[in-house]
Amino acid sequence: MKPKKVPGIPSQVKGGFHDTESIQKIQDSQEIDLKFNILKEKFFDINKWGNYCKETPTEFTLCDSSGETVQRLPQIGDYIKILLTKINNPKPEDYQWVQIDMIDKSNPDRLMIQCRPSKLPGNNFAGKTVHFYAAGSSSTFVISKGKDYIKMAIYGRNESPNKNTGFLNSIKNTFIALGGMAGSSKIQWQCLADGMIGAK
Structure with a gap:
Protein backbone atom coordinates (compact mmCIF):
# COMPACT_ATOMS: atom_id res chain seq x y z
CA MET A 1 0.00 0.00 0.00
CA LYS A 2 1.39 3.37 -1.02
CA PRO A 3 0.78 6.73 0.70
CA LYS A 4 -1.75 8.99 -0.96
CA LYS A 5 -0.42 11.96 -2.86
CA VAL A 6 -2.25 14.84 -1.26
CA PRO A 7 -1.57 18.52 -2.04
CA GLY A 8 0.36 20.17 0.78
CA ILE A 9 1.40 16.88 2.40
CA PRO A 10 5.16 16.11 2.55
CA SER A 11 6.44 13.39 0.24
CA GLN A 12 7.03 9.99 1.81
CA VAL A 13 10.77 9.25 1.70
CA LYS A 14 11.50 6.74 4.46
CA GLY A 15 9.99 5.13 7.53
CA GLY A 16 6.33 4.55 8.19
CA PHE A 17 3.29 6.51 7.10
CA HIS A 18 -0.46 6.57 7.50
CA ASP A 19 -3.45 8.09 5.73
CA THR A 20 -6.27 8.45 8.25
CA GLU A 21 -9.54 9.87 6.96
CA SER A 22 -13.09 10.23 8.26
CA ILE A 23 -15.87 11.37 5.95
CA GLN A 24 -19.47 12.28 6.70
CA LYS A 25 -21.80 12.32 3.71
CA ILE A 26 -24.35 15.16 3.70
CA GLN A 27 -26.85 15.94 0.96
CA ASP A 28 -28.09 19.36 2.00
CA SER A 29 -25.67 22.20 1.12
CA GLN A 30 -26.77 24.40 4.02
CA GLU A 31 -26.17 21.53 6.44
CA ILE A 32 -22.70 21.03 4.95
CA THR A 56 -7.90 5.99 23.58
CA PRO A 57 -7.67 8.90 26.05
CA THR A 58 -5.00 11.34 24.96
CA GLU A 59 -4.43 14.88 26.23
CA PHE A 60 -3.56 17.66 23.78
CA THR A 61 -2.40 21.05 25.08
CA LEU A 62 -1.58 24.09 22.95
CA CYS A 63 1.49 25.98 24.19
CA ASP A 64 3.25 29.16 23.12
CA SER A 65 6.93 29.48 22.20
CA SER A 66 7.96 29.35 25.87
CA GLY A 67 5.89 26.24 26.60
CA GLU A 68 3.11 28.01 28.50
CA THR A 69 -0.44 26.75 27.99
CA VAL A 70 -2.56 29.14 25.92
CA GLN A 71 -6.30 29.33 25.25
CA ARG A 72 -6.44 30.77 21.73
CA LEU A 73 -6.22 29.88 18.05
CA PRO A 74 -3.00 28.07 17.11
CA GLN A 75 -0.17 29.98 15.45
CA ILE A 76 2.88 28.89 13.48
CA GLY A 77 5.67 28.32 16.00
CA ASP A 78 3.31 27.15 18.75
CA TYR A 79 3.80 23.77 20.39
CA ILE A 80 1.38 20.97 21.13
CA LYS A 81 2.25 18.73 24.05
CA ILE A 82 0.62 15.32 23.96
CA LEU A 83 0.14 13.01 26.93
CA LEU A 84 -0.50 9.49 25.67
CA THR A 85 -1.33 7.93 29.04
CA LYS A 86 -2.68 9.29 32.30
CA ILE A 87 0.19 10.29 34.61
CA ASN A 88 -0.13 12.03 37.97
CA ASN A 89 1.82 15.32 37.97
CA PRO A 90 3.53 14.76 34.60
CA LYS A 91 6.83 16.50 33.91
CA PRO A 92 7.55 18.22 30.56
CA GLU A 93 9.61 15.19 29.49
CA ASP A 94 6.61 12.88 30.00
CA TYR A 95 4.85 14.51 27.04
CA GLN A 96 5.38 14.06 23.33
CA TRP A 97 6.19 17.53 21.92
CA VAL A 98 5.47 18.74 18.40
CA GLN A 99 5.77 22.21 16.89
CA ILE A 100 3.35 23.73 14.39
CA ASP A 101 5.31 24.65 11.28
CA MET A 102 2.43 25.29 8.87
CA ILE A 103 -1.14 26.57 9.09
CA ASP A 104 -2.89 26.96 5.73
CA LYS A 105 -6.17 28.88 5.58
CA SER A 106 -5.78 30.01 1.97
CA ASN A 107 -8.63 27.76 0.78
CA PRO A 108 -11.79 28.31 2.88
CA ASP A 109 -12.95 24.79 1.97
CA ARG A 110 -9.70 23.09 3.06
CA LEU A 111 -7.76 24.01 6.20
CA MET A 112 -4.47 22.48 7.34
CA ILE A 113 -2.23 22.34 10.40
CA GLN A 114 1.15 20.61 10.10
CA CYS A 115 3.34 19.56 13.04
CA ARG A 116 6.77 18.02 13.50
CA PRO A 117 8.45 16.43 16.54
CA SER A 118 10.37 19.06 18.48
CA LYS A 119 12.70 19.85 21.34
CA LEU A 120 11.32 21.27 24.55
CA PRO A 121 10.09 24.85 24.04
CA GLY A 122 12.27 27.81 24.95
CA ASN A 123 15.58 26.25 23.93
CA ASN A 124 16.12 26.41 20.19
CA PHE A 125 19.85 25.73 20.20
CA ALA A 126 20.26 22.73 22.48
CA GLY A 127 18.42 19.70 23.73
CA LYS A 128 17.01 16.70 21.96
CA THR A 129 13.73 15.91 20.25
CA VAL A 130 11.15 14.95 22.89
CA HIS A 131 9.00 12.60 20.84
CA PHE A 132 9.13 8.93 19.92
CA TYR A 133 9.37 9.86 16.23
CA ALA A 134 12.44 11.56 14.77
CA ALA A 135 12.44 15.23 13.80
CA GLY A 136 11.99 14.45 10.09
CA SER A 137 8.53 12.99 10.72
CA SER A 138 5.39 15.04 10.12
CA SER A 139 1.70 14.94 10.97
CA THR A 140 -0.66 17.04 8.87
CA PHE A 141 -4.24 17.61 10.03
CA VAL A 142 -6.70 18.58 7.29
CA ILE A 143 -10.40 19.41 7.31
CA SER A 144 -12.30 19.94 4.08
CA LYS A 145 -15.75 20.05 2.54
CA GLY A 146 -17.17 19.15 -0.86
CA LYS A 147 -20.57 19.29 -2.46
CA ASP A 148 -21.85 16.30 -0.47
CA TYR A 149 -19.43 15.71 2.43
CA ILE A 150 -17.21 17.04 5.19
CA LYS A 151 -13.92 15.31 5.99
CA MET A 152 -11.16 15.25 8.56
CA ALA A 153 -7.87 13.62 7.72
CA ILE A 154 -4.53 13.08 9.41
CA TYR A 155 -1.53 12.22 7.25
CA GLY A 156 1.66 10.90 8.86
CA ARG A 157 4.83 10.88 6.80
CA ASN A 158 8.43 9.67 7.26
CA GLU A 159 7.78 8.18 10.69
CA SER A 160 11.08 6.82 12.03
CA PRO A 161 12.06 6.13 15.66
CA ASN A 162 13.79 8.98 17.49
CA LYS A 163 17.22 7.64 18.45
CA ASN A 164 18.75 11.06 19.15
CA THR A 165 18.30 10.67 22.89
CA GLY A 166 19.63 8.67 25.81
CA PHE A 167 20.14 4.91 25.51
CA LEU A 168 17.04 3.86 27.46
CA ASN A 169 14.85 6.49 25.85
CA SER A 170 16.14 5.41 22.45
CA ILE A 171 15.04 1.82 23.12
CA LYS A 172 11.67 3.02 24.46
CA ASN A 173 11.11 5.29 21.45
CA THR A 174 11.95 2.48 19.06
CA PHE A 175 9.33 0.18 20.61
CA ILE A 176 6.69 2.93 20.73
CA ALA A 177 7.43 4.06 17.18
CA LEU A 178 7.38 0.52 15.83
CA GLY A 179 4.03 0.03 17.55
CA GLY A 180 2.80 3.25 15.96
CA MET A 181 4.01 2.23 12.53
CA ALA A 182 2.35 -1.16 13.04
CA GLY A 183 -1.01 0.51 13.46
CA SER A 184 -1.65 1.62 17.05
CA SER A 185 -1.24 5.33 16.27
CA LYS A 186 -3.46 4.87 13.20
CA ILE A 187 -6.21 3.56 15.50
CA GLN A 188 -5.75 6.55 17.80
CA TRP A 189 -5.83 9.07 14.94
CA GLN A 190 -8.87 7.34 13.41
CA CYS A 191 -10.67 7.65 16.73
CA LEU A 192 -9.87 11.38 16.85
CA ALA A 193 -10.92 11.98 13.24
CA ASP A 194 -14.19 10.05 13.68
CA GLY A 195 -14.94 11.84 16.91
CA MET A 196 -14.38 15.30 15.48
CA ILE A 197 -16.30 14.64 12.29
CA GLY A 198 -19.21 13.09 14.18
CA ALA A 199 -18.93 9.78 12.31
CA LYS A 200 -20.42 6.70 13.92
Missing part, protein backbone atom coordinates in the same frame (compact mmCIF):
# COMPACT_ATOMS: atom_id res chain seq x y z
CA ASP A 33 -21.82 24.68 5.64
CA LEU A 34 -23.22 24.47 9.17
CA LYS A 35 -21.40 21.27 10.06
CA PHE A 36 -18.16 22.46 8.48
CA ASN A 37 -18.27 25.63 10.58
CA ILE A 38 -18.71 23.47 13.70
CA LEU A 39 -15.81 21.29 12.55
CA LYS A 40 -13.62 24.39 12.08
CA GLU A 41 -14.29 25.44 15.67
CA LYS A 42 -13.29 21.99 16.91
CA PHE A 43 -10.26 21.90 14.61
CA PHE A 44 -8.74 25.13 15.92
CA ASP A 45 -9.53 24.40 19.59
CA ILE A 46 -6.61 22.04 20.09
CA ASN A 47 -6.95 21.92 23.88
CA LYS A 48 -10.25 20.05 23.44
CA TRP A 49 -9.04 17.46 20.91
CA GLY A 50 -8.73 14.87 23.67
CA ASN A 51 -12.50 15.09 24.28
CA TYR A 52 -13.32 13.53 20.91
CA CYS A 53 -11.79 10.09 21.44
CA LYS A 54 -12.84 8.40 24.67
CA GLU A 55 -11.58 4.95 23.60
